[in-house]
Amino acid sequence: MVNRELRAKEGVPGKYEILPREFFFKDTMTVAKELLGKYLIKKEKNYYISGRIVETEAYLGDNDPACHAYRSITPRNSVMFEDGGKIYVYFIYGNYYCFNIVTERKGSGSAVLIRAVEPYSGLNYMKKRRPEVRSVYDLTNGPAKFCLAFGIDRRYNGMKLNNGNFFIVKNPSAERINIVITRRIGLKEGADYPYRFFIKNNPFVSNHRLNKEIISEIIV
DNA sequence: CGGGAGATGGGCT
DNA sequence: GCCCATCTCCCGA
Numbered sequence: 587m588v589n590r591e592l593r594a595k596e597g598v599p600g601k602y603e604i605l606p607r608e609f610f611f612k613d614t615m616t617v618a619k620e621l622l623g624k625y626l627i628k629k630e631k632n633y634y635i636s637g638r639i640v641e642t643e644a645y646l647g648d649n650d651p652a653c654h655a656y657r658s659i660t661p662r663n664s665v666m667f668e669d670g671g672k673i674y675v676y677f678i679y680g681n682y683y684c685f686n687i688v689t690e691r692k693g694s695g696s697a698v699l700i701r702a703v704e705p706y707s708g709l710n711y712m713k714k715r716r717p718e719v720r721s722v723y724d725l726t727n728g729p730a731k732f733c734l735a736f737g738i739d740r741r742y743n744g745m746k747l748n749n750g751n752f753f754i755v756k757n758p759s760a761e762r763i764n765i766v767i768t769r770r771i772g773l774k775e776g777a778d779y780p781y782r783f784f785i786k787n788n789p790f791v792s793n794h795r796l797n798k799e800i801i802s803e804i805i806v
Numbered sequence: 807c808g809g810g811a812g813a814t815g816g817g818c819t
Numbered sequence: 820g821c822c823c824a825t826c827t828c829c830c831g832a
Binding site for chain 1 (some may be wrong): 808814
């Protein structure tokens with residue numbers, strides 16, 4: 587499955603292969619790891635912007651006290667209980683949005699948070715949305731920074747991926763990714779679980795002391 | 807550079 | 820009324 591329109595406009599190396607919906611039906615930890623290195627593309631009015639996913643966190647439904655879906659279904663978290671492959675956007679700290687991808691099958695309440703991407707195309711549009719940012723490394727190195735740069739807000743909550751606005755594609759050339767695993771960031775309950783994943787030595791990962799508190803490393 | 811305070815408003819008890 | 824999956828700025832070293 588190759589989208590020639592995207593391929594022509596984005597020029598990501600190799601062929602553009604859109605991830606099938608089944609990719610997101612797998613268990614959340616697997617999806618969180620396998621999303622690293624994939625390209626997230628957003629269609630704007632007359633152009634596309636894109637970035638390579640470099641940092642994720644897993645949130646595991648009713649087994650995970652840090653997960654928004656831990657207690658019960660509410661108006662805010664209802665999208666998390668739908669089938670994998672939908673977009674869950676929530677509003678946080680009075681100012682910011684975070685972008686998640688729902689995982690597993692209907693009812694699981696699980697998702698993967700996109701914590702950082704490496705800008706790939708549309709850098710000028712990202713800078714225009716974040717004029718105060720000086721370094722390209724600070725454009726998208728955090729879950730809300732990424733949403734600011736990509737213009738993500740509550741309008742996208744509940745949308746399907748690969749359905750017009752957002753696409754996630756892989757580069758079919760077999761790329762090995764060195765993954766570092768740490769605790770998740772910004773939590774009280776559930777903070778000790780090793781559910782944060784990022785690409786080793788990538789300069790677009792969010793800055794945090796936990797980057798040095800490495801629990802394990804794997805190659806996928 | 808690393809750490810901490812403040813901003814800010816929706817969600818839920 | 821308290822909590823919050825954050826960001827930015829400002830401080831001191």
